[in-house]
Amino acid sequence: MVVSTRGRYALRxxxxxxxxxxxxxxxxxxxxxxxxxxxxxxxxxPVLTKNHMIEGVHGKGGGYRLTRSxxxxxxxxxxxxxxxxxxxxxCLECDPKPCGRTAECRTFPMWQKLDRMMNEFFDGISxxxxxxxxxx
Amino acid sequence: MVVSTRGRYALRxxxxxxxxxxxxxxxxxxxxxxxxxxxxxxxxxPVLTKNHMIEGVHGKGGGYRLTRSxxxxxxxxxxxxxxxxxxxxxCLECDPKPCGRTAECRTFPMWQKLDRMMNEFFDGISxxxxxxxxxx
DNA sequence: TACCTACCTACTTAGTCGGTGGGTAAATAT
DNA sequence: ATATTTACCCACCGACTAAGTAGGTAGGTA
Numbered sequence: 001m002v003v004s005t006r007g008r009y010a011l012r013x014x015x016x017x018x019x020x021x022x023x024x025x026x027x028x029x030x031x032x033x034x035x036x037x038x039x040x041x042x043x044x045x046p047v048l049t050k051n052h053m054i055e056g057v058h059g060k061g062g063g064y065r066l067t068r069s070x071x072x073x074x075x076x077x078x079x080x081x082x083x084x085x086x087x088x089x090x091c092l093e094c095d096p097k098p099c100g101r102t103a104e105c106r107t108f109p110m111w112q113k114l115d116r117m118m119n120e121f122f123d124g125i126s127x128x129x130x131x132x133x134x135x136x
Numbered sequence: 137m138v139v140s141t142r143g144r145y146a147l148r149x150x151x152x153x154x155x156x157x158x159x160x161x162x163x164x165x166x167x168x169x170x171x172x173x174x175x176x177x178x179x180x181x182p183v184l185t186k187n188h189m190i191e192g193v194h195g196k197g198g199g200y201r202l203t204r205s206x207x208x209x210x211x212x213x214x215x216x217x218x219x220x221x222x223x224x225x226x227c228l229e230c231d232p233k234p235c236g237r238t239a240e241c242r243t244f245p246m247w248q249k250l251d252r253m254m255n256e257f258f259d260g261i262s263x264x265x266x267x268x269x270x271x272x
Numbered sequence: 273t274a275c276c277t278a279c280c281t282a283c284t285t286a287g288t289c290g291g292t293g294g295g296t297a298a299a300t301a302t
Numbered sequence: 303a304t305a306t307t308t309a310c311c312c313a314c315c316g317a318c319t320a321a322g323t324a325g326g327t328a329g330g331t332a
Binding site: 001002003005008011012015035075087088089090093101106107110111113114117118121125130131132 | 137138139141144147148151171211221223224225226229237242243246247249250253254257261266267268
């Protein structure tokens with residue numbers, strides 16, 4: 001599997017925030033709408049706030065909101081943050097264990113090509129692209 | 137990660153068999169050349185023999201060989217067999233747990249598109265494509 | 273003051289990854 | 303006939319991860 005629940009949930013949270021306007025949205029509401037455990041969501045969000053993808057305010061009337069326009073988020077950025085790594089094989093992970101066979105490896109170029117392809121795919125999609133079609 | 141050692145090792149075995157001619161090649165030799173545990177390889181091979189990708193004969197002088205020409209194997213076929221599934225997200229697995237949100241899911245079409253893209257990528261590469269360049 | 277919300281830490285439970293060990297069955301060489 | 307080589311089968315294992323739960327604290331608002 002390429003993308004676990006962490007990345008998928010993160011995307012759905014971002015889309016939900018985008019679809020519910022500019023105010024602060026409590027995660028409780030998002031969790032309910034998206035049918036995702038609130039407690040689990042709370043574990044996924046920190047990496048997004050730390051990287052200034054979203055910002056949260058405490059207290060009544062608080063919640064989270066996006067820091068930019070939905071069109072300015074790429075799916076690739078969000079997935080790389082929440083999944084940690086989008087590498088298709090372990091040889092291409094951020095911290096790969098040295099293989100020593102890379103130079104002679106028949107398959108390595110293929111993995112590199114796939115890696116590029118997937119990153120380009122995800123980078124070419126924005127949160128705005130995933131939002132509800134207003135004609136619906 | 138998209139492809140685990142199972143799929144990657146299976147590919148390297150197939151390439152090794154392709155590069156070492158038409159006779160029966162003992163797995164011991166392949167394991168040594170590829171620096172992969174023989175015992176682990178023995179766990180990966182059955183699914184390939186059962187699906188007539190390779191055939192093995194017992195005893196001295198035995199081993200495995202390909203059943204077709206290297207150009208007639210697609211990487212996709214081999215990976216789908218050894219990995220069991222190439223689905224990028226759990227919603228697209230062979231036996232997905234029913235989600236109920238698929239119809240309204242903003243991200244589902246993206247996963248479908250990625251799934252098609254990856255399968256087409258792997259189906260477009262043959263074992264022959266991965267073999268040693270004879271000019272080297 | 274009461275309430276709400278973000279935010280933090282620890283724990284759990286099931287499953288997978290990447291093997292190892294110990295054999296048996298079949299075919300060949302001597 | 304026997305030894306050797308090879309495929310083939312099955313049980314087990316330790317480490318790790320995925321996907322949550324549970325139980326709080328800190329900060330902000332009505």
